Amino acid sequence: MADKNAKLTVGGGEHGFDVLDGTIGPSVVNISSLYKDTGMFTYDPGFTSTASCESKITYIDGDEGTLLYRGYPIEQLADHGDFLESCYLLLYGDLPTKPEKEDFVSRVTYHTMIHEQMSRFFSGFRRDAHPMAVMCGVVGALSAFYHDSTDISDPRQRMIASLRMIAKMPTIAAMAYKYHVGQPFVYPRNDLNYAANFLHMCFAVPCEEYKVNPVLARAMDRIFILHADHEQNASTSTVRLAGSSGANPFACIAAGIACLWGPAHGGANEAALNMLSEIGSVDRIPEFVARAKDKNDPFRLMGFGHRVYKNYDPRAKIMQKTCHEVLGELGIKDDPLLDIAMELEKIALNDPYFIEKKLYPNIDFYSGITLRALGFPTNMFTVLFALARTVGWIAQWKEMVEDPSQRIGRPRQLYTGAPKRDYVPIEQRR
Ligand code: SDX
Numbered sequence: 001m002a003d004k005n006a007k008l009t010v011g012g013g014e015h016g017f018d019v020l021d022g023t024i025g026p027s028v029v030n031i032s033s034l035y036k037d038t039g040m041f042t043y044d045p046g047f048t049s050t051a052s053c054e055s056k057i058t059y060i061d062g063d064e065g066t067l068l069y070r071g072y073p074i075e076q077l078a079d080h081g082d083f084l085e086s087c088y089l090l091l092y093g094d095l096p097t098k099p100e101k102e103d104f105v106s107r108v109t110y111h112t113m114i115h116e117q118m119s120r121f122f123s124g125f126r127r128d129a130h131p132m133a134v135m136c137g138v139v140g141a142l143s144a145f146y147h148d149s150t151d152i153s154d155p156r157q158r159m160i161a162s163l164r165m166i167a168k169m170p171t172i173a174a175m176a177y178k179y180h181v182g183q184p185f186v187y188p189r190n191d192l193n194y195a196a197n198f199l200h201m202c203f204a205v206p207c208e209e210y211k212v213n214p215v216l217a218r219a220m221d222r223i224f225i226l227h228a229d230h231e232q233n234a235s236t237s238t239v240r241l242a243g244s245s246g247a248n249p250f251a252c253i254a255a256g257i258a259c260l261w262g263p264a265h266g267g268a269n270e271a272a273l274n275m276l277s278e279i280g281s282v283d284r285i286p287e288f289v290a291r292a293k294d295k296n297d298p299f300r301l302m303g304f305g306h307r308v309y310k311n312y313d314p315r316a317k318i319m320q321k322t323c324h325e326v327l328g329e330l331g332i333k334d335d336p337l338l339d340i341a342m343e344l345e346k347i348a349l350n351d352p353y354f355i356e357k358k359l360y361p362n363i364d365f366y367s368g369i370t371l372r373a374l375g376f377p378t379n380m381f382t383v384l385f386a387l388a389r390t391v392g393w394i395a396q397w398k399e400m401v402e403d404p405s406q407r408i409g410r411p412r413q414l415y416t417g418a419p420k421r422d423y424v425p426i427e428q429r430r
Pocket of ligand 1: 234266301
């Protein structure tokens with residue numbers, strides 16, 4: 001629905017713009033003709049008030065603290081479903097019937113191996129390379145091995161590439177971990193479910209049988225669900241922008257991985273655990289909270305705050321519950337970092353600065369403690385985030401490619417540099 005009831009008076013004239021309403025959430029003012037009508041651009045660094053696209057995949061209500069995948073609340077999907085069911089939902093738009101689910105699981109399962117020659121690709125990296133650096137390189141290299149699914153104009157190739165990405169990310173992530181710790185790669189197992197297979201590829205060794213703990217596999221699967229998609233966040237926007245030029249899906253996902261790595265985004269789970277370790281004890285919390293509030297100190301509480309959520313991140317609540325489940329299953333009675341995290345949360349949520357700025361724990365606040373308890377080193381945390389977010393990136397990429405109004409993304413700027421001036425020969429320069 002649209003009508004021109006948004007008026008802008010600028011440059012001596014009044015201009016009307018359509019207001020478009022979504023199913024739920026804020027309406028938008030369609031300003032695509034603004035430059036043609038007024039000769040002016042909008043200006044919104046960080047895109048705090050800008051909708052970059054129309055999407056049917058994920059909806060976030062930041063004030064309410066709700067998150068819906070294709071309309072289903074994250075709490076219900078995390079409690080009742082599994083990750084591959086959420087993958088199907090994000091990709092196809094509806095929950096699968098039993099036969100559809102079985103077929104999808106089978107198609108993913110039989111794409112989990114990677115081209116054998118790719119395993120030699122890892123040996124080009126230093127052993128102490130950050131696993132996210134390895135992920136950027138290896139995922140980008142997938143397009144060098146799977147040419148038969150890079151023609152994005154072919155719906156069949158788009159779906160094969162999507163399945164390959166979802167299926168192969170756990171294998172590549174586990175190989176990045178094994179390479180980092182100097183252990184042999186472990187091949188995927190078709191008799192294990194998605195999360196159990198991933199844990200097996202990470203923690204099994206050739207010398208003995210490795211039994212995956214089903215409680216931990218369920219927790220891993222739920223953590224994947226929580227990280228699967230999140231509307232137009234920085235890495236998803238990166239994937240969409242890369243894809244808008246027609247780049248192949250593997251290259252687009254590699255771009256998303258690179259963006260996710262930043263500590264303000266997916267790198268925050270690694271940074272949050274490092275921060276808790278740096279705080280070291282509950283009695284040092286006030287010192288760090290003071291630093292987080294100090295405008296002259298760049299320090300921020302990692303795992304706190306969010307561009308959209310101005311309420312508790314619903315994923316953080318589920319993550320905290322999962323954290324207690326995992327620690328309980330492992331018999332970890334008192335994890336000092338968890339004690340610090342819970343005390344820090346309590347102090348921050350009662351501090352006027354955090355209340356006024358609506359800063360709450362986000363998904364990265366408790367994930368690090370949980371992932372460390374599961375056996376992962378800190379530098380693998382963002383790799384796990386990338387593994388889970390791959391389905392969201394792919395679903396958003398597919399939606400963008402299949403959108404008939406899709407064009408290459410090409411923002412403009414406010415230029416404040418030097419006006420036109422003539423070249424000065426070097427002898428005449430002062
Ligand atoms: C993810 O977008 C997504 O959906 C991302 C994500 C996903 O699933 O894809 O949810 C995953 O990236 C979660 C966020 C993980 N990042 C962190 O935990 C890093 C710490 N958080 C901050 O860097 C920050 O909160 C951001 C980056 C998350 C949000 O930044 P914004 O929206 O640009 O907000 P801001 O930096 O302008 O902060 C608003 C105010 C500022 O104070 P003023 O300038 O108004 O005085 O709040 C302050 C900030 O200084 N602030 C913090 C803070 N976060 C914001 N102060 C202390 N500690 C913090 N963590």
